[in-house]
Amino acid sequence: MSSTQATQPFRFLDLPGEIRNNIYDLLLCSWEDEVEQDPTMSSKLSRRSPSNPSSSLLRANKQIYAEASDYMIKRNQFVRITCRGLDSRNLFLGEGIPVITTDARKVSLFDGHVMHITLSKPAFAPSPFQFSEFEIMMLRSDLPKLCEQLDIESVMADANSTTSEHASINASIRLNYAHTRFFTPKIQERLLEPIASSLRGVPDIKISGFVDAALAESVRNQVAQPRWTEPDATIEEIGTGVDVGKRQWQQNNFYSASESWAYAMRTLERMRHSSSWIGLQKAGGEDFVNKTADLYFTLNLFHAQFLQVDMANDQSQGPLVQRNGRVAIQHLRKCETAAARFAQHAGATWTPSNQQSAKMLFRHARCLRLMRDTANSVRAVTLIEEAAALAPTDIAIRDEKDAVLAWEAELEEARRLLAEQSQASHVERRSIWSSVWDAVTELTS
Known part of the structure; x- marks a missing residue:
């Protein structure tokens, strides 16, 4: 009897919902405070790693997967950032910006982000190099630091070499409808706040998805303002x-x-x-x-x-x-x-x-x-x-x-000595050839 009881599987779903959420929070939503350098990333970025990596929990069964992934996505609030035609080496001012990954394949396969930010250089803007697409996946909680360190002016310098006109970077924000349609305006505001606070000088930023119209307009107005005014x-x-x-x-x-x-x-x-x-x-x-x-x-x-x-x-x-x-x-x-x-x-x-x-x-x-x-x-x-x-x-x-x-x-002095040596060598060679020629002349006479 005791043997039969010992081999019975643990009925995880029988646990109260609050306890299951605590487990999801511990295993899927806990992240290390310290970031680490990753040689595969840009020197300005650092890796944010999970404290208890347990993605196998998502493979337990369909019900646990649905419940756990929903909790993980809403709790972590992943943000995807795509950069096109930009030199990522000059895109950030400081170092140590926490990100989860810059692996383009992993980023493109994961649809659990709540917001997708795209930055690109206008097609007409001249550039001596064609930079490849650059992808980032990060936590919403780390987005303020990235936005504070974002340097859209330097990556557009080659397009703005004169003062007669100014070409702005193209920027768009899309809230993922699958995960944000139930978000209140307050949560939407929290998502967009780092962008509204730090991004400047982009007059026509595009905001799409399920987002409050007044909030979107407010963000657009703030982002359009010049960074330096006095x-x-x-x-x-x-x-x-x-x-x-x-x-x-x-x-x-x-x-x-x-x-x-x-x-x-x-x-x-x-x-x-x-x-x-x-x-x-x-x-x-x-x-x-x-x-x-x-x-x-x-x-x-x-x-x-x-x-x-x-x-x-x-x-x-x-x-x-x-x-x-x-x-x-x-x-x-x-x-x-x-x-x-x-x-x-x-x-x-x-x-x-x-x-x-x-x-x-x-x-x-x-x-x-x-x-x-x-x-x-x-x-x-x-x-x-x-x-x-x-x-x-x-x-x-x-x-x-x-x-x-x-x-x-x-x-x-070195030139003089070299010239003297060269002259002496030349005289010596002439002397040798003169002796040889005299000898030849004597033999043929």
């Missing part, structure tokens, strides 16, 4: 990043300073290529555009300055020095063209001061010297002499001038 506040925001970086640099926190400047530069670039720019330019006038150009010059100069820290380190390997040097020169070229760029596209009248120009020339000359770019040593001398003429009392420039002239003198 010229002075925008300049102050970027300028604060510059000043924080300066203080960190003075404290020898070079990498922290670089991060502050990089964030300020990204903010400036995002603002410059966003729908906000035209309004800011009109409100702030020429003064705003000139201040923006000045910040653009300054931040590129600081980036070159940071890259030369490792270049000047005696322990740095050659490949690192060359890579940093190439990137630093790219930033310095942006400094060189800053005035013309902003004058052409935004009517700026700003030009760099003598001190700014001197620093740019100094950094360029130093870069060529640290790279040991012998082919451009004469140019390095010209650059540092121009810098010294613009800022004759700058100690750093005077010291670099001495270093560049000493380097050029070494190279000139």
Whole structure:
């Protein structure tokens, strides 16, 4: 009798509904607080893993599957995000954004999401690359962090290189009718709130599915608003990043300073290529555009300055020095063209001061010297002499001038010795051939 009782299956469905829901919650809706890096994902994303992975429960029988999957979907509220024609590497500002998976096949096969967000570049927008479709499945509870870190301005920069017009990213939101038709407006609002709070500069976002009309219109209006509206506040925001970086640099926190400047530069670039720019330019006038150009010059100069820290380190390997040097020169070229760029596209009248120009020339000359770019040593001398003429009392420039002239003198000496060796070798070869010819002549005479 006891043997018969022991082999009888456990009658899970006989448990009270509240207990079954608690079990579903524990096994299907509990997630680890800590996210983990996954090498198969973008570096900006991290995996959110279930605490007690027990998907086998869904395969027990049809009734349990229906009940458990319904509870899991409503409780977790999965959100699917599809990105088309966008560079996913530049789509997010920060790191550690929790997602469940980016496996396109798994995402496409799972229809248990309550909301599907699609972001795409307009077909007419130019792009040097054709990026493949990128899929994300995540929890609704993690959606606010993703929306806060979403950078739709950077991925549209190539389509908005001028200020005469602005192309917006295409965005659509579809609530899954199968799972949301019983959702109250309050739950719908909770689903859409991260988008309404963080997404900006998209004038024609499409919202479909079973959603309250007034709520959808409110979200559309919020998302259509420009991200930056006050010229002075925008300049102050970027300028604060510059000043924080300066203080960190003075404290020898070079990498922290670089991060502050990089964030300020990204903010400036995002603002410059966003729908906000035209309004800011009109409100702030020429003064705003000139201040923006000045910040653009300054931040590129600081980036070159940071890259030369490792270049000047005696322990740095050659490949690192060359890579940093190439990137630093790219930033310095942006400094060189800053005035013309902003004058052409935004009517700026700003030009760099003598001190700014001197620093740019100094950094360029130093870069060529640290790279040991012998082919451009004469140019390095010209650059540092121009810098010294613009800022004759700058100690750093005077010291670099001495270093560049000493380097050029070494190279000139090496060239002289090489020329002498070449000449001696040439004379020796002529002497040998002359002796051989004399011998041949003597034999034939």
